[in-house]
Amino acid sequence: MAELQLSAATGVLYNLDPMATTDVELMLGVKAGDEACFERLLAKYRTPLVSFLYRMVRNQATAEDLAQEAFLRVFRARKDYVPGAKFTTWLFRIATNLALNSLRDSRRHLRDLSVDQTDEDQGPGLDVIDPAAEIEETLVERERAKRIWDAVEALPEKQRVAVLLHKYQDLGYDEIARILGCSESALKSLLFRAYETLRVRLAPLAPDATGAGKGK
């Protein structure tokens, strides 16, 4: 099983118990009715999934709702699970699809609203800031973060998914490509265009971008 080695190789973002069995083994446990295996998958992917969805929809309640839906679908499909594709590919495919549908629905909803209502409701956005986030966040940083959020949000949706998976999830190009259903080279050019667009849009921010290091 080449699959098992692959998933063992990555573990930076997820709180991996060193003794943990692989996702495939856990999922087979879920299939066999082992409650504890589902518990462990949940513990491992809850935060990455909610964060990914939060960055997609920019609303915590919606993100959590969608993450639950994704776990629910995994659980309901457990009997049909066949170890093949990586578990994360499957999970993030489900999540991506849910997020895109949710965004389309809320866009449709906003359009309908704007017909007979001035745009009082801007939809999910930065206005939803939970207390924890406000700690030590200066106005300048807030403004800066908002520009970055907006730049990412303005990307075509597939580029946006690609960037979010690429930047924040510990996934290889091959896996991201599989999540998006495209070839690896298509993914790379997708990412290239996306980062190029971001570079242009964020260019005015550049002067104080120094010293931030290499990211994660």
Place this chain on the structure above:
Amino acid sequence: MDCERIEAALLAVVDGRAAKQERERVEGHVAACGACARRMEEMQGVWSDLDSLRAVEPSPSFDARLRARMAEQPARPRFFEWMTGNMRLVAVVAALVAVAVWISLRPTIQRPAPSSAQAQQDFAVVKNLPVLENYDVVANFDVLSDLPGAEDTSTQPQSLE
């Protein structure tokens, strides 16, 4: 000289996914080429800008709410699992037709005063139908069927602009 190829490889160096060999090739070029060095710096700038899209922790009630939703799920009728997609459709349609016929015939037999038991029975039938109809949705693995295709520009249903 082969700046174009270096440019294509820059991202994998910045994101840390490049293999050692590739990284060394890029770094070697960048050390000697001002234009590519600048490109790399810009790429690193964007990469670290993105650090400010913070992650969120799921709220404490996340698991409890998920459990509640898991408990809600309808029990699958056993025999249904043995059917293929078409047979399921036929079964659902047949069930609907049977109910329609039953409903349309019923009033002639028993009009005057529908007992509350009768009403409850009606309700039970109506309540169970969506379970059948939803089954294919629940069992559907191809969750990405409406993700935009490989060409992100042409197949996009709604443009973000």
